[in-house]
Amino acid sequence: MAVPRELAPTRKSLLGGLFRARESGIVLALVVLVAFTATQNPRFLSGQSIRDILLGTAILAVLAVGQAVVMITRNIDLSVGSVLGLSAFAVGTLLRGNPGLPVVVALLAGLAVGAVCGLVNGAVVRFGQVPALVVTLGTLYAFRGVSYFWAGGQQINADQLPGSFLGFGDSAVLGVPWLVLIAVVVMVVAGVVLRNYRGGRELYAMGSSPQAARLAGIKVGRNTTVAFLVSGALAGLAGVLFAARFGTVDAAAGTGYELNVVAAAVVGGVAVFGGSGSVWGASLGALLLTVIGSALAVLDINQFWQQAIVGALILLAIGADRLVAVRVAQALKKKDSHV
Amino acid sequence: MSDAVVPRGRPAWLSRLASWDAAVILVTIVVLLVASGVVDNFGTGRNYTFLLLDLLPIALIALPMTFIIVTGEIDLSVASTLGLTSAVMGSLWNAGLTIESIIPISIVLGAILGAVNGFFVTMLKLPSLAVTIGTMALYRGLAFVVLGDGAVADFPRAYTSWVTGTLGGGPIPNVLVPLAVLAVVFGVVLHATPIGRAVFAAGASEQAARFAGVRTGRLKFWLYVVCGAMSGLAGVLWTLRYSSARADNGFGMELAVVAAVLLGGVSIFGGKGTLPGVLAGVVLLAGLQNALRLQDVSNEALNIVTGVLLIVSVLLPNIVSSARAALRRRRRRSPSPDPGALAGIEQ
Numbered sequence: 001m002a003v004p005r006e007l008a009p010t011r012k013s014l015l016g017g018l019f020r021a022r023e024s025g026i027v028l029a030l031v032v033l034v035a036f037t038a039t040q041n042p043r044f045l046s047g048q049s050i051r052d053i054l055l056g057t058a059i060l061a062v063l064a065v066g067q068a069v070v071m072i073t074r075n076i077d078l079s080v081g082s083v084l085g086l087s088a089f090a091v092g093t094l095l096r097g098n099p100g101l102p103v104v105v106a107l108l109a110g111l112a113v114g115a116v117c118g119l120v121n122g123a124v125v126r127f128g129q130v131p132a133l134v135v136t137l138g139t140l141y142a143f144r145g146v147s148y149f150w151a152g153g154q155q156i157n158a159d160q161l162p163g164s165f166l167g168f169g170d171s172a173v174l175g176v177p178w179l180v181l182i183a184v185v186v187m188v189v190a191g192v193v194l195r196n197y198r199g200g201r202e203l204y205a206m207g208s209s210p211q212a213a214r215l216a217g218i219k220v221g222r223n224t225t226v227a228f229l230v231s232g233a234l235a236g237l238a239g240v241l242f243a244a245r246f247g248t249v250d251a252a253a254g255t256g257y258e259l260n261v262v263a264a265a266v267v268g269g270v271a272v273f274g275g276s277g278s279v280w281g282a283s284l285g286a287l288l289l290t291v292i293g294s295a296l297a298v299l300d301i302n303q304f305w306q307q308a309i310v311g312a313l314i315l316l317a318i319g320a321d322r323l324v325a326v327r328v329a330q331a332l333k334k335k336d337s338h339v
Numbered sequence: 340m341s342d343a344v345v346p347r348g349r350p351a352w353l354s355r356l357a358s359w360d361a362a363v364i365l366v367t368i369v370v371l372l373v374a375s376g377v378v379d380n381f382g383t384g385r386n387y388t389f390l391l392l393d394l395l396p397i398a399l400i401a402l403p404m405t406f407i408i409v410t411g412e413i414d415l416s417v418a419s420t421l422g423l424t425s426a427v428m429g430s431l432w433n434a435g436l437t438i439e440s441i442i443p444i445s446i447v448l449g450a451i452l453g454a455v456n457g458f459f460v461t462m463l464k465l466p467s468l469a470v471t472i473g474t475m476a477l478y479r480g481l482a483f484v485v486l487g488d489g490a491v492a493d494f495p496r497a498y499t500s501w502v503t504g505t506l507g508g509g510p511i512p513n514v515l516v517p518l519a520v521l522a523v524v525f526g527v528v529l530h531a532t533p534i535g536r537a538v539f540a541a542g543a544s545e546q547a548a549r550f551a552g553v554r555t556g557r558l559k560f561w562l563y564v565v566c567g568a569m570s571g572l573a574g575v576l577w578t579l580r581y582s583s584a585r586a587d588n589g590f591g592m593e594l595a596v597v598a599a600v601l602l603g604g605v606s607i608f609g610g611k612g613t614l615p616g617v618l619a620g621v622v623l624l625a626g627l628q629n630a631l632r633l634q635d636v637s638n639e640a641l642n643i644v645t646g647v648l649l650i651v652s653v654l655l656p657n658i659v660s661s662a663r664a665a666l667r668r669r670r671r672r673s674p675s676p677d678p679g680a681l682a683g684i685e686q
Contacts, residue, residue, distance in 0.1 A: 076468075129661075130653040131607050133413075133468060134597070141594060142646030148639030251639070259476055272469040304483035304586075311477025315459065318469045 023269060025320070026284045030291060037295040044298045051177065053290050058183035059241050060286035063257065064264040065190045066234030068282035071265055072194070073227045074207040074274025075132035079121060080235040081257030082143035087113040087239025089147055092156035092249040099162040103244075106165060110240035111233045117143055118232015122225035132228075140258060144251075151251035158247030169244030179241050183283075186234065191279045203227060207274025263310045264289050267317045289313075359656050360604035360616025367623040374630040381630055384510035391512050392503070392580060394625035396421065396573040396589065398518055398618065400596045401603075402525040403566035405617045408600055409529075410541045410559055411609025412460060412467040417570045418592035419478035420452045422585075424574030426482040429491030429584025438495050446571045452478060453567015457560035475593065482586035491584040502579040514576060521569075526614040538562075542609030598649040599624045607653055624648065 037044045063080050070077045087110045094109055095101060117139070124135045158166060168178050194200035205213040206220050214220050243249050268285030270277030289310065296306055375382035400417045407414050424445045431441045452474070459470040504513050529535040540548035541555045548555050578584045603620030605612030627648075628641050 128654040129657050134653045138646040138649035141642040145643030272466050307476050308480025311473050314473030318465050
């Protein structure tokens with residue numbers, strides 16, 4: 001269906017390529033939105049407001065990077081919100097019991113919880129030969145159920161968490177908050193692996209045509225499991241960031257996040273039918289959604305509009321994606337067949 | 340998916356009995372019987388009434404959802420459509436319209452919301468999964484825009500008490516009558532008319548169906564319209580049953596609907612399934628939840644049950660069919676099957 005951008009007509013210049021890049025639309029939308037909101041209310045560009053946007057984006061972007069990895073392989077992971085909640089509660093419980101634990105251990109624990117959940121998704125999708133949509137729709141409820149079962153209505157509050165952990169959610173290195181730093185590292189690592197390494201290219205190949213990938217000797221089953229593992233682990237990491245930022249965790253943490261995450265990836269140009277998209281795009285999508293959220297608040301518009309806008313954006317993005325695909329297909333048809 | 344092939348030498352009725360949907364119907368009956376005997380208060384008329392009222396909206400939406408999934412598409416926006424119609428009902432009631440005009444408006448609104456899905460899926464040829472994830476957010480968001488997080492509760496007594504009332508004071512709710520009529524209509528259309536055959540054909544192979552003269556696009560468009568209208572109707576009944584129009588009504592119900600349909604033996608890949616199986620799936624899911632709730636199992640733990648059932652319902656048929664295929668290969672082969680050859684057949 002969707003044509004990978006890498007196959008799009010050859011770039012004539014850097015500027016032309018930049019202009020054609022799918023991400024440029026989001027950047028444009030971002031600039032317009034920020035400029036408009038700032039003229040209405042200059043407070044929107046204050047340090048605190050920008051910091052809040054960046055912290056919100058960091059959590060969403062970590063999730064969106066994982067989602068992009070899965071969606072590129074023509075799968076989807078709807079369970080990420082529940083994995084985030086489970087991991088946040090697990091890490092909160094761990095730290096409440098052992099206040100002396102260093103932050104790194106919390107991060108690793110969250111990654112591990114998420115990785116186990118991702119492994120469950122990946123194994124069922126791989127060995128059951130069933131669509132990821134159904135599997136992760138099921139685990140979306142199953143993992144959330146486990147959280148509720150475990151938490152049983154109790155809540156972990158900031159005063160029960162060690163100061164070092166809360167400080168990690170608050171503090172910054174050289175002016176850049178830790179959370180943002182981690183998100184950037186995740187994004188760069190995933191982006192480079194997807195773009196430049198064999199394993200990453202294999203994921204695109206699988207998404208473009210699973211059969212062709214199989215015939216080309218790509219271990220589709222193993223790669224699928226790895227993709228879900230990555231998505232789960234990153235959702236687990238996001239759970240730690242969530243706990244550190246908000247300090248309050250209950251069983252409902254991250255409910256409904258899956259929608260924003262899928263929206264961020266789709267709006268960022270990751271095709272639902274696989275084979276196309278980038279983690280940069282997904283992260284930009286996360287930034288756009290977060291900015292929309294805070295712009296609505298600043299502009300004093302009913303927050304209820306936010307979800308409707310998210311839905312409209314998804315429709316707009318997949319519509320635009322379709323348009324690009326049709327255009328590229330036409331362009332390829334017109335050109336010589338040696339492309 | 341070669342399990343449709345009936346092995347030679349086995350009577351048709353036997354293989355029919357061994358099919359997934361027949362098994363689900365059987366399991367459903369067993370679960371209901373066992374629960375009536377074992378679970379306190381399950382076997383009472385009052386509880387059966389609640390059980391039937393609970394499964395009503397899911398069943399209403401599962402009927403058209405069966406058609407849509409059989410064609411190989413999906414609609415995740417149904418619960419949001421239910422919420423939006425409920426919210427609109429509330430605001431129209433606040434605006435002073437009569438309930439007699441609000442009800443048809445709500446159902447037509449549902450049909451329009453379905454038509455929007457159908458437009459994106461069939462005219463713009465976008466993947467239904469992505470489209471309905473989008474409209475799921477859009478419709479739910481609009482529901483909150485229309486009604487905020489408040490509730491409208493003062494619907495006329497005559498209507499709310501009819502919806503919660505039962506036939507002659509027995510255990511059968513009044514609203515089961517229209518549901519039964521609709522179920523028969525949908526069943527006949529799916530299994531005994533050219534429309535039903537076109538639905539199966541479109542799901543088995545869209546291209547082949549088109550070559551055979553089925554207008555698959557038009558067919559799917561109308562399926563989405565019908566699904567929207569039924570979701571609207573479910574929204575009306577939900578609102579009247581609880582006498583409460585809220586924007587978050589039916590939140591998360593798309594899972595229950597999809598789970599029930601798949602549990603009933605409809606293949607998520609399209610082209611396969613029966614309506615009796617789906618209705619059994621609806622009853623099984625609702626019955627299990629009802630029984631567990633009576634055992635004081637929390638709502639949240641029920642989520643695990645629903646989620647796991649959903650996964651099992653797609654996993655088990657696959658395992659069974661691949662086990663059957665392996666058995667058939669083994670029978671055809673010499674006594675010792677070559678493990679290397681078997682491994683290569685994993686598609």
